[in-house]
Amino acid sequence: MSDSTDAPVLRTRGLCLEYGKGAGLVRAVDDVDLRVATGETVAVMGPSGCGKSTLLHLLGGLDKPSHGEVWLAGSRLDQMTEKGLARLRRTAIGFVFQAFHLMDELTATENVELPALLAGRSPRAARERAAELLEQVGLTDRAAHLPSALSGGQRQRVAIARALSNDPLVVLADEPTGNLDSEATLDVLRLFEALHAAGQTLVIVTHDARIAATADRLISMRDGAFVDETRLTGGATGRLADLAGFAGLDG
Amino acid sequence: MGPILLVWRLVRADLRRRRSEAALLLLAITAATTTLTLGLVLHGVTADPYQQTRAATAGPDVAATASSPLNGPVSPADRAALNALARAPGVIAHSGPYPLTWAALGARGLKAGAEVMGRDQTPASVDQPKLTQGSWIRPGSAVLEASFAQALGIHTGDSITLNGRSFPVVGVAVTAAIPPYPQVCTVGCDLELPQLSPSNTGLIWLTQADASSLATDRERLEYVVNLKLANPARADAVAQAFGSNSHTLTANSWQYISQQDANLVAAEQQALLAGSWLLGVLAIASIAVLVGGRMSDQIRRVGLLKAVGGTPGLVAAVLLAEYMFLALLAAVAGLLIGRLTAPLLTNPGSGLLGNASSPTLTATTVAIVVAVALTVAVAATFIPAIRAAHISTVRALADSTHPPRRTAWLIAMSARLPVPLLLGLRIAARRPRRLVLSAVSVAITVSGVVAVLTVNARNAQHFGSSSGLNNPWTNQIDQLLLLITVMLILLAGVNAIFITWATVLDAKRSLALARALGATPQQISAGISAAQTLPALAGALLGIPTGIVLIAAVNHGATMTYPPLWPLIAVIPGTMLVIACLTALPARLAGRRPVAEILQSELV
Numbered sequence: 001m002s003d004s005t006d007a008p009v010l011r012t013r014g015l016c017l018e019y020g021k022g023a024g025l026v027r028a029v030d031d032v033d034l035r036v037a038t039g040e041t042v043a044v045m046g047p048s049g050c051g052k053s054t055l056l057h058l059l060g061g062l063d064k065p066s067h068g069e070v071w072l073a074g075s076r077l078d079q080m081t082e083k084g085l086a087r088l089r090r091t092a093i094g095f096v097f098q099a100f101h102l103m104d105e106l107t108a109t110e111n112v113e114l115p116a117l118l119a120g121r122s123p124r125a126a127r128e129r130a131a132e133l134l135e136q137v138g139l140t141d142r143a144a145h146l147p148s149a150l151s152g153g154q155r156q157r158v159a160i161a162r163a164l165s166n167d168p169l170v171v172l173a174d175e176p177t178g179n180l181d182s183e184a185t186l187d188v189l190r191l192f193e194a195l196h197a198a199g200q201t202l203v204i205v206t207h208d209a210r211i212a213a214t215a216d217r218l219i220s221m222r223d224g225a226f227v228d229e230t231r232l233t234g235g236a237t238g239r240l241a242d243l244a245g246f247a248g249l250d251g
Numbered sequence: 252m253g254p255i256l257l258v259w260r261l262v263r264a265d266l267r268r269r270r271s272e273a274a275l276l277l278l279a280i281t282a283a284t285t286t287l288t289l290g291l292v293l294h295g296v297t298a299d300p301y302q303q304t305r306a307a308t309a310g311p312d313v314a315a316t317a318s319s320p321l322n323g324p325v326s327p328a329d330r331a332a333l334n335a336l337a338r339a340p341g342v343i344a345h346s347g348p349y350p351l352t353w354a355a356l357g358a359r360g361l362k363a364g365a366e367v368m369g370r371d372q373t374p375a376s377v378d379q380p381k382l383t384q385g386s387w388i389r390p391g392s393a394v395l396e397a398s399f400a401q402a403l404g405i406h407t408g409d410s411i412t413l414n415g416r417s418f419p420v421v422g423v424a425v426t427a428a429i430p431p432y433p434q435v436c437t438v439g440c441d442l443e444l445p446q447l448s449p450s451n452t453g454l455i456w457l458t459q460a461d462a463s464s465l466a467t468d469r470e471r472l473e474y475v476v477n478l479k480l481a482n483p484a485r486a487d488a489v490a491q492a493f494g495s496n497s498h499t500l501t502a503n504s505w506q507y508i509s510q511q512d513a514n515l516v517a518a519e520q521q522a523l524l525a526g527s528w529l530l531g532v533l534a535i536a537s538i539a540v541l542v543g544g545r546m547s548d549q550i551r552r553v554g555l556l557k558a559v560g561g562t563p564g565l566v567a568a569v570l571l572a573e574y575m576f577l578a579l580l581a582a583v584a585g586l587l588i589g590r591l592t593a594p595l596l597t598n599p600g601s602g603l604l605g606n607a608s609s610p611t612l613t614a615t616t617v618a619i620v621v622a623v624a625l626t627v628a629v630a631a632t633f634i635p636a637i638r639a640a641h642i643s644t645v646r647a648l649a650d651s652t653h654p655p656r657r658t659a660w661l662i663a664m665s666a667r668l669p670v671p672l673l674l675g676l677r678i679a680a681r682r683p684r685r686l687v688l689s690a691v692s693v694a695i696t697v698s699g700v701v702a703v704l705t706v707n708a709r710n711a712q713h714f715g716s717s718s719g720l721n722n723p724w725t726n727q728i729d730q731l732l733l734l735i736t737v738m739l740i741l742l743a744g745v746n747a748i749f750i751t752w753a754t755v756l757d758a759k760r761s762l763a764l765a766r767a768l769g770a771t772p773q774q775i776s777a778g779i780s781a782a783q784t785l786p787a788l789a790g791a792l793l794g795i796p797t798g799i800v801l802i803a804a805v806n807h808g809a810t811m812t813y814p815p816l817w818p819l820i821a822v823i824p825g826t827m828l829v830i831a832c833l834t835a836l837p838a839r840l841a842g843r844r845p846v847a848e849i850l851q852s853e854l855v
Contacts, residue, residue, distance in 0.1 A: 057847040062767060082843065083771040090769030101764050101850060105657040105681060113666075117673060118769045123666040146657065162768075 008071075009201050010036040010059060010170050015068035017054055017224075028054045029065070030224035036170070041192070041202040043212040046221035052205040053174050055221070059203060060093050060172045061085035073169050090119040094163030098175035100155040102147040108134060108158045109143045115165040126165075133161035137191060153184025160191055164200075171195065173204045177211055189214065254565055262573045272541055275745060276577050277584070279537040280627055282738050283530035284585025284620050285592075290523030291616045292593050300603035301427065301509045307381045307604055310427030311477035312486040314378070315493055315502035316351070318441055319471035329499050330474060336493055336502075337476050341485065346375035347476035350459055352466045355446040357412040358403045363720055364447030365413060365455045366435055368475065369462030378428040378477040380456065381604070385422030390458050394422040398431035398602030399453025402720045411455075414465055418457070428477055429454055430511040431602020433722050437511040438503045443469040451720050512603060519596050519731055521805050522706075526735035529699050529801075531627055533742050536692040538574060538631035540749050543685060553639050554647025563640040570636035571629065578628035582621045586612060589620075596731065655681035655757075670774045674765060675781025678758050689750050690786040690793065696743035697794025697826055698801055703732045704814035704822075705802040744833050751783050751834040755841040762841060763849035776842035780834050787830040791823045 015032040018025055028051045036042050044052050057063040058070060061077045070077040072092055077085060089095075094115075102111045109130045116126035134143050137157040147155050156176060163171050176192075177185040185208065193214050195202060204211060212218050213232065220228035266273045304310065315336050317329040330348070337345040350369040355362070370380075372388060380394070385407035388394050393413070395405060400423045405411065409420050430437055436449035457465075466472040480486060486504035494500030553566050561569075590612055639647075658680040665676040679686050710725045755762070762775055770778075803811055 053851065054847075060767075062847040062850075063845070083773060086766060086769050086771040086774075089767065095767050097850060099850075101760070101767075103761055103764065105655045105677075106662065110662060114765075115768045117666055118670055118765065118774075120670075126666070148654070166769075 007037075008035040009038045009073055010034070010203070011071045012059070013069045013071075015055075015058060015070060016066050017051075017058060017063065018066040027224045029058060032068070032224075032226055034059075034219075034226075036201060036203060038169075038201055039199040040217065041196045041204065041215040042217045042219060043215035044203065044205045044219045044221055045207065045209075045212055050221045051224040052221055054224075056172050056174050056203065056205050059170075060095060061089060090115060091166050092169045094165070094168035094171040096156070096159050096163050096171065096173035096176045098178040100147070100152075100159045100179070102155055102158060102162075104147055107144050107146055108139060108150065108154075108161075111147070111158055112161045112165055115162060119166050129165060130161070133164055134158070136164075137161045138187075151184065152180050153187045156180060156184065156188050157191060160188070160195075164195075170201045170203060173202065173206075175205055175207065177206065177208050185210065254568075258565070258569050258572050261569050262576055265573055266576075273577060275749070276538055276541060276574070277581050279534040279742055279745075280578055280581035280624055281584045281588070282742060283527055283534045283627065284582050284624050285588045286523055286530050286585075286735065286738070287527035287623055288586050288589025288612075288616065288620055289593055289596065290520050290527050291619060292589060292612065293520040293523065293596060301512045304381075304425055304604045305427040305505065308425065308427050309375075309377055309379055309479075310505060311346075311378050312480040312483045312505050313478040313490050313493070313502050314428050314438075314475060314508075315478065315490075315500070316439065316473060316475045317348070318439075318473045318499045318501065320499055324471050325474060325499070329497070332493075332497075332500055333474055333476050337478065341481050341489070342478050343481050344376050344479040345476055346377040346379075348474040349476070350463045350466075351473040351475050352462060353440070353442055353444065353447055353452070353470040354413040354465045355415075355444055356455070357415075358405055358409070361403060361720060362446055362451075363403065364442065364444070364452035366429075366440065366452055367413065367455050367457055367462045367465055369459035370456050372458065375477075377479050378426060380424035380426040382422050382424045385420070387422055387424075388456050388458055389421065390461065391418065392421040392457075393418040394424050394456040395420055396429075396431060396435075396454035396602065397423050397425045398433075398723060399435075399455070402432055402453065402723065404721070413455070413457075414467070416465075418461075424456070425602060425604055426454070427505070427508065430508055430514075433720075433725075434511050434514060437514070438508060439501055441470075441473065450722070518728055522728065522731055522735065523596075525702070525801060525805055526699070526732075526739075527623075529695050529739060530735075530742065531623060533692060533695045533739060533746070534627050535631045536688050536695070537742060537746050537749075538628060539688050540685070540692075540746055540753065542574070542632050542635050543682075543688075543753070550639060550642065550647050553642060554644050557644040557647065567636045567640040570639060571632055574628040574632045575625055578624040579621065582624035585624070586617060586620055596727070656683050658683070670770060671777035672781055674762075674770065674774065674778025675785060678754060678761070678778060678782040679785055681758060681761075682754070685750060685753065686786050689747070689783060690790040692743050692746040692750075693787045693790025693826060693830065694794040694797060696739045697791050697822055698798035699736050699739040700822060701795050701798025701814070701819065702801050703736050704818050705799060705812070706732060708814040709802075709812040740829075744829070747783060747787075747830050747833045748837060751779060751837045754782060755779060755837060759841075759844065759849055763844070763846045766842075766846045767850065772842035774842075776835075776838040779838035779841055780831050783834045783838075784827050784831050787827050788823065791826040794826075795819055795822060 012032055012034045015029055016027060017029040018027050020026050032055060044055065046052050054063065058065050061080065065078050068078065072088065075088060077088070080088065103114070106114070109127065112133055113126040113130035116129055117123065131143065134140050137160060139154060139157055139161070142150060142154060150158065177188050180188060189210060192202065192204070192211065196214060204215065206212055215232055218230045218232055219226055315333060317325045317333045319325050333348050336342070352367050354365045354367050356365040370388060383397050393411060400406070405420055407420055407422060410417050411420060412418070425431070429435055432453035433450055435452055435454055440449055440452060442448065442452065463472060480489065483505065487506050490502035490504040490507065493502040549570065556566050556569065661676055661680040665673045668676065706728070710728070766772070766775060799813065
């Protein structure tokens, strides 16, 4: 369980992203206030097009808000240059995408070590860290395989390993099980549970109630705004997990 | 008729959709066809000016010379042989023997050499130089050959010195007996004075007394006689027979002199033909770059054609027809532009009268140019078209793009490099064919530049002089080579920009991902530039020896003159700098594309 009274590692205030003008104005994210404590897992759910993914991009500095503030570990992202954001993403943020977004021409190991190389680590250190992470996600025997030789679930596990390459403060996951079958979804679910148990801060955008059930907090989003927030007790062992048929998957 | 109409409609629609690419392709092939047309039509165009000059000056069929041996004057036997030739059977008229010597010339602060011929003040029946300025010689005055006067910047009324003695210039004239400056020594020079060299020596006429008075122990008097034959066609045989047993008796036929006059145009023709081949190969590279970038775009179109019953043959025809149509247009444009601009290169210079004959487009020339244009188009598109024609319909409709190539050792090596080079090497390695095209494009251009440097070095050695004379021969060649080089550089530059843009589009997902993982926009931009600069380095290294080999090939075994080392070395960093500058803007734009938008659009 996370200690939500700790200073938030990630917070937003009045966050807005608008497109168009006048009658054509669209608010993809509308006045969002969010606080995520260190070690907390927050799930964001909502219908398609409600702005969940856009929110995630704003939290990770992949997009610039129209108004409002985004703070990560004391640094204000919305006022940073592209260069500053890139440097922050190396060490503070890990991304997991619905489409995996692995480099097709790189092996699993080479994909996982890439953030470390971009952060300036030595090739040896990057390779060692990659091996360690692939072992953690159970893919040591697939380390030399290209993404085309991996199943969907395996690719997503490689993507998760990559996101952890530089020990980020926050992992932002956008529909991590959106393209996976049930079995692969369970594999990814177990990984997120393990990360949660290890104290990793996670913000997960998802349609999947099973994934949401692993969270400490569930935020519902509609038309770009937060409409509901529920504190989930016990994570995967809690009542919501029971309702989702998720009991017994702990450890 | 139906399939032909369908092919035409598809070609027209695609050309309308991609006007700028079509225009670039047209430009690339037209550059090659224009240069080729120029090279082919220049043959024989200077024959007219020589014949006009010969007719106007009663030019000789044979000009025979008795030279002085090393340690003495012309022997009586040689003088007798010259006189006997003037009265030989078949000779219907003659002028001379005239005294001939060599002198150091000074004019307007310039130093040069002069072939000084003594002539009568009264007109001669054979070889009477035609005045283009002023009047004919009188005692104490000089008349200059027209091309030489132009190089010195001398006009009627100016003064020159010969061996330190001053002579006013009273006239400027042309002759068909000796090739104009700077070709005077192609028919033989006997230069002993240190100031004299073949590159700075021109023809001057004085009275016989004045010319004889200039002879010295080092530059003794020689004698020349000009002959008219009953059968001018036998001039070559007569010239070869005269002096076949003596090194002090020589003769030149009108055919040989005419050939020397054509040397400038022949050199231009050589440069144009070599340049047209370089441009043709570069045009192939340009088309291959554009075709490669578009082929993935056209795969879906191929799938649709096949789904509605198109055979592989029809698919290939559609893909090939567009480029062949552009090639035909470029052939027509090249023929027209070449025909219209050829007269600019056929200026015979001030040493001959009249204008060159109008270049004509023969059926052979047209056929060659069209064939080359079509070959260029087919060479670049045939394999991609055949490959696309045989792709499965389902795969084509799924629009699955050609996956990037993996080169394990390059990926491993790049991990040890700074981030921009890591990204650059990995981007470049994704598409080896594009990498090769990029290197080849640069290699062709660099070989052209090196060829120009080599020609300049050769001209400087053979025709260059410290006298500062304006050499019309090298000037015209230099301008032509500069034009060809500029065309090569422009085309290669456009290729570089297009390759960069194709790379950016092809790698947009990977680049967006790299930014999401922490690469800065500057690192991305530098990586894209590096992906173009690295093959440019390979191209420059390949282009240097290729350029030298190219010149050696057109030299036909003659002694090679190599350019100085430092310009050759400077070509390498210069090329990389130019490529880096050309690709900077597309690279910078690519480094700042919105990451989220790209990653969202790539959802599987």
